[in-house]
Amino acid sequence: MAATLAPPRLLPSGDRAVTVEFARTIDDAANQRVLALDRALHETPIEGVTETVPTYRSLLVHYDPVRIGFDELGTKIVALALQPSPPTEKAKHWRIPVAYGGENGIDLEDVAKTLQTTPDDIVARHVAGQYRVAMIGFTPGWSYLSGLDKFLHISRRQNPRLLTPAGTISIGGIQTGVQCLAGPSGWHLLGRTAVRTFQLHRDPIFLLEPGDHVTFFAVDAKTFWEQDRAAEAGEIVAELMSA
Amino acid sequence: MSKLIVASIGPANSVQDGGRHGAQRYGLPPSGAMDRLALAAANVLVGNDPFAAAIEIGPFTATFKAKDGAVRVALSGAPRSADVAGRPVAVDMSMTIADGESLTLGFAKGGAFSYLAIEGGIAGEPMFGSLAVNARAGLGSPYPRPLQAGDELQVRAASGGTERRIELPAPATGPIRVIFGPQDDEFSDDARALFLECEWKISPTSDRMGYRLEGPVIKHLDGHNIVSDGTVDGSIQVPGNGAPIVLMPDRGTSGGYPKIATVLSVDLGRMAQIPAGTAFRFKAVSMAQAQAEARKFADLLRSLPDRLRAIDATALNIDALHDVNVAGSAVNAIDVDTWHAEADVLTPD
Numbered sequence: 168m169a170a171t172l173a174p175p176r177l178l179p180s181g182d183r184a185v186t187v188e189f190a191r192t193i194d195d196a197a198n199q200r201v202l203a204l205d206r207a208l209h210e211t212p213i214e215g216v217t218e219t220v221p222t223y224r225s226l227l228v229h230y231d232p233v234r235i236g237f238d239e240l241g242t243k244i245v246a247l248a249l250q251p252s253p254p255t256e257k258a259k260h261w262r263i264p265v266a267y268g269g270e271n272g273i274d275l276e277d278v279a280k281t282l283q284t285t286p287d288d289i290v291a292r293h294v295a296g297q298y299r300v301a302m303i304g305f306t307p308g309w310s311y312l313s314g315l316d317k318f319l320h321i322s323r324r325q326n327p328r329l330l331t332p333a334g335t336i337s338i339g340g341i342q343t344g345v346q347c348l349a350g351p352s353g354w355h356l357l358g359r360t361a362v363r364t365f366q367l368h369r370d371p372i373f374l375l376e377p378g379d380h381v382t383f384f385a386v387d388a389k390t391f392w393e394q395d396r397a398a399e400a401g402e403i404v405a406e407l408m409s410a
Numbered sequence: 411m412s413k414l415i416v417a418s419i420g421p422a423n424s425v426q427d428g429g430r431h432g433a434q435r436y437g438l439p440p441s442g443a444m445d446r447l448a449l450a451a452a453n454v455l456v457g458n459d460p461f462a463a464a465i466e467i468g469p470f471t472a473t474f475k476a477k478d479g480a481v482r483v484a485l486s487g488a489p490r491s492a493d494v495a496g497r498p499v500a501v502d503m504s505m506t507i508a509d510g511e512s513l514t515l516g517f518a519k520g521g522a523f524s525y526l527a528i529e530g531g532i533a534g535e536p537m538f539g540s541l542a543v544n545a546r547a548g549l550g551s552p553y554p555r556p557l558q559a560g561d562e563l564q565v566r567a568a569s570g571g572t573e574r575r576i577e578l579p580a581p582a583t584g585p586i587r588v589i590f591g592p593q594d595d596e597f598s599d600d601a602r603a604l605f606l607e608c609e610w611k612i613s614p615t616s617d618r619m620g621y622r623l624e625g626p627v628i629k630h631l632d633g634h635n636i637v638s639d640g641t642v643d644g645s646i647q648v649p650g651n652g653a654p655i656v657l658m659p660d661r662g663t664s665g666g667y668p669k670i671a672t673v674l675s676v677d678l679g680r681m682a683q684i685p686a687g688t689a690f691r692f693k694a695v696s697m698a699q700a701q702a703e704a705r706k707f708a709d710l711l712r713s714l715p716d717r718l719r720a721i722d723a724t725a726l727n728i729d730a731l732h733d734v735n736v737a738g739s740a741v742n743a744i745d746v747d748t749w750h751a752e753a754d755v756l757t758p759d
Contacts, residue, residue, distance in 0.1 A: 179590075179672070179697055180591065180645065181675060182672075182675050182676075182697065182704045186592040188639070191636070192637060217431065218432055218435070222639045222664050223637050223639075227641075229434075232700075232704040236701055237701060302664065304437045304638060304663045304664030305638075305664060306546070365547075372537075377435060
């Protein structure tokens with residue numbers, strides 16, 4: 168397989184970072200390569216690399232140009248990107264409780280109508296999914312998941328909402344996501360989780376890592392509020408599955 | 411311990427340092443000073459690490475009072491009038507505020523941000539190695555928000571050391587330099603040429619997340635949506651309306667608009683200080699040039715302690731201070747009414 172890998176494109180992002188691009192579209196295979204290169208850079212550090220930021224299709228590599236130049240870094244990154252992927256056993260599997268519908272998921276009914284099915288079917292399909300954290304971005308802890316059932320692929324809202332609640336579980340395009348902080352969103356809100364993917368004064372501060380596996384399970388609204396209190400007190404609430 | 415009391419302060423202020431690194435992979439932006447050279451100069455003047463936490467002060471007036479002892483400080487960055495208990499003081503010079511005295515800062519003139527470094531730094535609880543305020547994420551210490559009148563900073567009592575000035579190289583002038591990419595291929599040759607040829611102005615709706623540019627519309631070749639990828643300080647993204655935004659340290663860590671170019675790291679502080687309404691241009695340089703400039707900038711930062719000088723009579727020339735204090739009356743990049751406004755709704759891609 169290694170011999171068939173295409174080299175990534177190296178796109179300058181100023182004098183202190185390079186965008187290592189594997190695809191221009193959302194592509195699961197490209198995302199796997201992004202995450203593999205991210206792991207490889209973690210396990211085989213290149214002198215001068217200061218921080219890496221995986222996204223769907225590219226890995227942004229921050230570096231110190233005093234310690235390594237663009238050309239030398241690019242050569243080393245491409246070599247690493249063409250090697251077989253290091254194993255992924257470090258990826259964790261999290262089960263995340265979600266209170267679907269009602270005031271917690273105000274778009275569930277409309278999504279069901281748009282997709283010509285029932286809210287229960289939407290929930291059943293969403294909890295059946297095996298997801299992977301493709302990237303975390305936009306705001307702290309906002310986790311973009313790949314692996315959404317094709318039936319649930321849906322255009323984003325025409326008018327993004329200015330404020331959506333913390334813990335929102337939503338779908339948009341071919342993705343689903345776990346939103347940590349309250350904020351604007353153009354996605355469709357299916358439910359809420361009490362799980363904080365980002366919480367100060369908790370260990371770990373960030374729960375999910377790019378590459379982690381995620382599944383959802385439904386809880387009722389009362390359970391959500393109980394879990395929310397526990398989460399506020401620092402409990403993780405999400406269930407960590409044994410490997 | 412002494413205290414530095416915030417007696418009055420405008421909205422565009424916050425405790426900032428060299429930034430918070432290592433958590434962009436979790437969506438946490440680095441934050442940190444808008445003008446790193448000015449932060450470093452102020453810190454070095456009072457014997458701190460160059461990127462220790464200091465108070466970043468926007469264009470508005472501010473007053474600080476020393477309590478329970480004297481406090482030694484230094485001010486760098488945007489030119490502005492300043493006095494301690496009525497005695498004029500200059501930027502790029504250390505000063506000691508005696509117990510009970512106040513430091514009063516006037517409006518910034520011809521710049522946007524000043525840095526008030528305090529001898530011994532600011533006491534706080536670092537998160538990812540930084541005290542930098544990121545108000546949206548509720549991060550920062552000792553207050554996870556901009557400072558307000560009445561806030562108290564725990565600081566070291568003044569050492570009584572000799573006051574000093576710092577001799578900085580003449581501020582660079584000329585165009586803001588950029589490297590094209592990472593998505594300059596989303597634009598036609600004509601659009602790239604226009605980006606370099608025209609004059610730009612910074613919109614008053616700018617903030618620590620991004621500087622919005624006013625000028626011609628920069629058109630995309632095939633629409634304005636790309637699959638989100640990572641951003642850096644200085645990324646110039648072009649949203650659907652064709653008005654570029656230069657991303658600043660509180661930026662989103664990823665974004666779904668094409669980025670035509672990136673401001674050189676050495677020029678980003680200078681860009682941050684450009685007053686709104688002042689015309690400026692961009693100039694494209696090669697990666698080799700950009701990285702040579704980055705290495706020179708690192709040398710300059712390292713040389714700052716060697717640039718400290720004794721304060722002689724000329725440095726205290728009150729006429730010269732007066733000239734600084736009345737020079738220019740340009741409108742600043744930051745507008746008091748719109749600092750907290752978000753002109754666009756940014757949404758996850």
